[in-house]
Amino acid sequence: MPTKLKVREIKEYFGLELINEEADLDRKITVSDLSRPGLVMAGFYTYYPSERIQILGKTELTFSDGLCSEIRRERMTHLCQEDTPCIIIAHNLPVPSELVDVAKERKIPILRTTISTTRFVSKLTNYLEGRLAPTKTIHGVLIDVYGVGVLIVGNSGIGKSETALELLKRGHRLVADDVVEITQTADNELIGTAPEIIRHLLEIRGVGIIDVMTLFGAGAVRLRKKLTLVIKLEMWNKDKSYERLGLDEEKIKIIDTELPVNTIPVRPGRNLAAIIEVAAMNYRLKSMGYNAAWELSSRLTDEMDMNEL
Template sequence: MKCVTIHDLVERFSLEVLAGSAHLNQAITKSRVNRPGLEFAGYFEFFSHAHVQILGQKEINYLHTLSETERNSRIGNIVRYHPPCFIVTRNQGGLKYLIKYCEEEGIPLLRTKEPTSKFMELVDDYLAKQLAPEMTIHGVCVNVSGIGILLRGISGVGKSETAHTLIRRGHRLVADDAVVLKKISPDTIIGTHDGKTKEFLALRSIGLINVSRLYGRKAFQDETPIVLDIELTKWEDQALNNQLEMEPMFTEYLDIRIPHLEIQLQPGRDVAGLVEAAANNWYLRQQGYSAVEDFMKRLEQHSE
């Protein structure tokens, strides 16, 4: 898990620092923001004080309606919990009283021109990904027709070459060699790159290529939810049965089970095409269609 500081938020969202500039290195540990409307009204039972606090028009307009004495009391009740920071949206002004308290308590007060709801979504998404549990695995991550796939296998088995073929067919590279997996919800893992290898694909006998420069910007995307784990293995006779439907297998990453398939390699075999077929078949299953069930129904109809 990365360490995210208030300074990171300032840089990421181009925030204006109104107070507490000496405390921007403070760490943020919670991934969701909070709007302290009830707290300004005096209700603190469920106050998420460890979260970034967002002050929209409702909160600021409410404070403007209070007398100076009452406003100081309401603000004082909140700042004593020492939240990481306050962020005022829509470039709202008239904040002298907030600036005063934040300076005294060493709490950064920041401001953005963005509307409240949109800004909260952006910050929630950013913090969720930055603070998510993560791990790095050896492999390739691709997005095939909108479906995130991990390609794994021993070194030299052909993962990058398969990814290259998929890219030439219009699909997208996410990461080569080092794939960073992040758990952003109890049942969702995204795959991304480590920054250093962004857009690069290493091909044996060719070397390093930049897929965006070679095939255009559509050849790469920054991240993708992972829904399939495909292992490329060397061909072994009789190792795989030709059954109508294989028993479901799974690989577990960060306590989340991902459907697992094995594709054996053999000269002349269209591995990229098989990966495409696996992705499309997974999609059809999510829509409630099973080719095996359809086939068995046809057999029953013809036997009547």
């Protein structure tokens, strides 16, 4: 679920000046979208997104300067709603006294920055999208295999960490072991990382905790990686039918994004690391438009057509 952010954190992160000291800096920010309320300044209040941070730049404040004090106060009153988290003035511009009065009554923070409006909107949008993005924690291992972000999942003790260790020995890079924190970006991409407390660590039963960066070097780890493929490990079940051609692609939904899944049955003698390497390379081929299963199906169809002639 999205994380709620306080205005205080925005103020401290960007070093903003607080105009009204008595304001409530613990007001919640719940959406990453911003608002430049030019239409509110012009007197159009329909569809006003009051739950967003309001940004006032040269355009809005120059327009408000041309209004009489009574109308300006009316517009500022509509600007400061109950759910408005804060109002930010760009360019270090003077703050209208009417806005200060209304914000003081409602304890809405007025913050000011020296940065230009466009640059500040860009910086703040990136920050909010990162902090308020939907997140989920999954039990598994995330590893970069040939540039493909592979999330390995399965029951405890199935061999996820041991498989990751073998992949590390083959030159691939660890992102997270045991706990993977996944964030969904605005483009519906899933970015995985490890909790800071277990970053670069790998648990091997019978050995204990190992520091991957110390043992294998800095090139064996990554801080974050985009998830593109899920490998599900499960004990071999002779009564279950596993995919043999690859024509039917299984999907899994994480947050709001679907990812392809390969279910790999585990039994003694199977080289899981080699299978995952092949699965990653096969995924890359599919993303470039080549599908071996479709190619085989096409060949069989052509062969049957030839035999019918």
